[in-house]
Amino acid sequence: MIQNLRPKDVREIEYHDAPVGRYSTDFAAINFITKEQNTGGYVTLDAQQTIGGYLDGRYNGFAKINNGQTSYYIFSGYNLKNAVADKVVKTEGFRLQSTTVDRFFNSTGGRNRDHGGYGQFTIQHSKNRRFISVSAGVVTAQSSSTANGITTYSEPINIDQITYSLNKNKAISPKLSYYGQFDIRKNDLLITTLNTSYSHNKYNYNHISDENNVFSDTRDKMVKLEGQIMYQMKFEHRNTLSFILMDIFKAASTDYLGTHASKQQMWNSEALAFVEYTHQLTDRFRCTVRPGISMVNINLKGHEQHNFYFPRFFTQLTFNPNRSQQINFSLSIGNTMTSLSSRTRAVQPIDLIMSRRGNPDLKDVKLYDANISHSIQAERVNINTQLALSYNSDALTAGYIPENDRLIVGVYNGNFKRARFSPNITWKITDSFRGEFGSELCYMSYNNEYDSQHINYASANLSLIYFT
Numbered sequence: 001m002i003q004n005l006r007p008k009d010v011r012e013i014e015y016h017d018a019p020v021g022r023y024s025t026d027f028a029a030i031n032f033i034t035k036e037q038n039t040g041g042y043v044t045l046d047a048q049q050t051i052g053g054y055l056d057g058r059y060n061g062f063a064k065i066n067n068g069q070t071s072y073y074i075f076s077g078y079n080l081k082n083a084v085a086d087k088v089v090k091t092e093g094f095r096l097q098s099t100t101v102d103r104f105f106n107s108t109g110g111r112n113r114d115h116g117g118y119g120q121f122t123i124q125h126s127k128n129r130r131f132i133s134v135s136a137g138v139v140t141a142q143s144s145s146t147a148n149g150i151t152t153y154s155e156p157i158n159i160d161q162i163t164y165s166l167n168k169n170k171a172i173s174p175k176l177s178y179y180g181q182f183d184i185r186k187n188d189l190l191i192t193t194l195n196t197s198y199s200h201n202k203y204n205y206n207h208i209s210d211e212n213n214v215f216s217d218t219r220d221k222m223v224k225l226e227g228q229i230m231y232q233m234k235f236e237h238r239n240t241l242s243f244i245l246m247d248i249f250k251a252a253s254t255d256y257l258g259t260h261a262s263k264q265q266m267w268n269s270e271a272l273a274f275v276e277y278t279h280q281l282t283d284r285f286r287c288t289v290r291p292g293i294s295m296v297n298i299n300l301k302g303h304e305q306h307n308f309y310f311p312r313f314f315t316q317l318t319f320n321p322n323r324s325q326q327i328n329f330s331l332s333i334g335n336t337m338t339s340l341s342s343r344t345r346a347v348q349p350i351d352l353i354m355s356r357r358g359n360p361d362l363k364d365v366k367l368y369d370a371n372i373s374h375s376i377q378a379e380r381v382n383i384n385t386q387l388a389l390s391y392n393s394d395a396l397t398a399g400y401i402p403e404n405d406r407l408i409v410g411v412y413n414g415n416f417k418r419a420r421f422s423p424n425i426t427w428k429i430t431d432s433f434r435g436e437f438g439s440e441l442c443y444m445s446y447n448n449e450y451d452s453q454h455i456n457y458a459s460a461n462l463s464l465i466y467f468t
Contacts, residue, residue, distance in 0.1 A: 001073060001122070002032060004044045004062040009034050041065040055082040069127050076119035085110030085147055094353055097402045101353065102154035105163075107147060114143030116171075129183035138174045143167075151209065161209040163351075173199040187234040195226040207351050214349035217257035222340075225249045237280050244274040244292075252340040256348065264344040265301040268337050270294060274312065284321065290314040294335050300343050300360050308364035310335040324377040334367040342396055342411045350409070359411045366393040380428040385421075392416040399450035414448030436463040 014031035041064045049057040060077035088107040094100065120137030147165045175197040182190045203218040226249075232242040251267040274292035281287060292312035299305045316330040344358040373386040397414035400407055424438040439460040446453055 001062075001075070003046075003060075004064070004075075005032060005034065006042065009037070011035050037066045037071075038068055039066055054084075055080065057081075069125060071124045073120075073122040073124070075122075076117070078115070078117045080115040082113045083111070085112050085145065088147075088149070094407050095402060096353075096405050096407065098405055103353070104152045105149055107149040110145065110147040112143075112145045114141065116141035131179075131181040133177075133179040135177040136175070137177075138172065140173075141169070141171045143169045164206075164208045165351075166204070166206045168204040169201065171199060171201040173197060184231075189230075189232045189234075191228075191230045191232070193226075193228045195224075197224045198222070199224075205348075207349070209352055212352055214352065216348050218348075219255040219257075220252070221254075222250060222252040238278075239280055240276075240278045242274075242276040244272070244276065246272040246274075248272075248337075250337075254340055254344065254346070256346045262344075262346040264340060264346055266299065266340040266343060268296065268298040270296045270337055272312065284319060286318045288314075288316040288318075296335070296337055296364055298337070298343075300340075303360045308335070310364060310366065326375050327373070329372045330370070332367070332369045334369075336365045336367060338362050338365070338396065347408075354407045354409060356409045357411075362396070362411065363394040363413050365395055365413075368392070382426045383423070384425075385423045388418075388420045388422075390416070390418040390420075395446060397446045397448045397451070399448050401450060410450075412448040412450065414446055416444075416446045418442065418444045432467045434463075434465040434467075436465075437461070 010032055012033045014029075014033065016029040016031075043061070043063045045061050047057070047059045057080045058077065059079075060075070063074045065072045085107070088105065090105050092103045092105075094103065116139065118137065118139045120135055122133060122135040124131070124133045126132075145165075145167045147163075149163050151161045151163045153159050153161075175195070177196075178192075178194040180190075180192045182192075184190050199220075199222050201218075201220040203216070203220065205218075206213070206215040226247070228244065228246045230242055230244045232240055234240050247269065249267070249269045253265045254263070256262045256264070272292060272294050274290050276288065276290040278286065278288045290313070292314075294308075294310045294312050296308040296310070297305065298308075311333065312335070313333040314330070315332075316328065318329075319327045321327070340358075342358050343360045343362055345360055346358070348356045350356055368391045370389045371386065373384065375382070375384045377383075393415060394413040395416035396411055397416065399410045399412040401410060402408075420440060420442045422438065422440040425436070427435045429435055437460070439458070441458050442456070444455045
């Protein structure tokens with residue numbers, strides 16, 4: 001809907017890089033405030049297509065009809081990608097129970113294909129002091145990827161094999177959404193949302209090495225319900241007080257067929273309660289505090305139910321030394337739920353040596369984040385600098401365990417750390433010419449009882465854009 005807005009229909013644009021209140025659960029918010037239209041409408045069509053060794057196409061259609069205080073939106077599209085797979089050369093070492101094996105792989109070819117369609121119908125109604133929006137949509141997707149190569153094993157196996165891997169995925173997901181905004185009193189606002197979705201996915205994996213073959217055939221279904229109620233009160237000097245209740249419910253079932261057959265079922269629910277207060281200390285300084293609590297219930301069929309209770313907390317300080325500068329500091333404490341694929345004990349083969357298996361005893365992941373950013377505008381130049389620190393306790397990490405001359409890739413609770421520094425500069429060289437330079441320095445590490453990894457990287461990008 002945003003992409004198909006006509007420029008003449010946009011009255012103004014609001015950008016919130018430190019959102020609070022009704023946008024408090026968002027990382028950032030961009031509001032496109034449009035002019036009210038009571039009659040008429042328009043239709044737009046757009047297509048994008050690349051050709052050559054990499055085929056990439058996207059085709060969309062959009063229509064809007066205005067009828068008094070009610071608007072109707074219809075959107076549909078289709079995308080297609082077809083590309084040669086990346087060349088891969090890698091060396092691996094496996095420490096099994098009875099021996100140690102080194103493996104060298106050199107890809108000789110492959111191809112990745114995926115395509116799918118999507119559509120959505122939306123009705124929006126605005127009258128007096130209320131706004132209601134209802135949407136229904138569906139997404140379908142199909143993909144396949146192949147990889148050919150030569151695999152060489154060292155002693156004691158000491159063989160060369162021609163390998164072939166095939167992945168096929170098919171998915172369909174309908175969704176129904178509701179959003180309601182009501183002005184209760186002059187300075188009070190009530191917002192209610194409800195999102196429901198269903199997904200049905202099929203995954204097929206086949207790995208062939210000469211005369212040997214491992215395969216899996218997976219059927220995955222999930223129902224998701226998500227609701228939220230927020231009541232916001234506005235006071236003098238732009239101070240606000242908000243009460244937020246949220247609930248997220250997921251019910252998933254997976255049938256694993258093939259080399260290792262099994263059936264897994266799990267439901268999980270997370271209830272969240274927040275109170276947020278934003279105080280405008282001065283014209284240049286604003287403070288937001290949002291304490292809360294998370295209650296997570298996880299029930300995996302055949303296992304004892306797990307209940308987790310964890311405090312949530314968020315605070316944000318925003319300082320504007322002048323109209324062209326902003327300094328923002330935020331600190332948050334949170335948690336996240338684990339999925340069925342991480343908790344299931346079903347064994348899924350990867351190749352002739354490796355298999356993947358979940359862990360039903362996983363704990364809830366705790367998230368601790370701190371961010372500080374500084375932005376400044378000097379005539380035609382904008383400079384933005386950010387330092388982000390993250391620590392995850394009981395994070396989901398990988399562990400490799402030898403078992404019956406195979407290497408099992410499992411999921412285990414561990415610790416994750418990350419520090420990221422990212423400066424960015426944009427320059428409006430002329431009215432028709434723009435330049436942007438960005439860079440990032442990052443340190444990451446994780447550890448559990450079986451493994452530890454440390455990763456450092458640096459990246460940079462330069463973009464030049466000319467408008468005709």
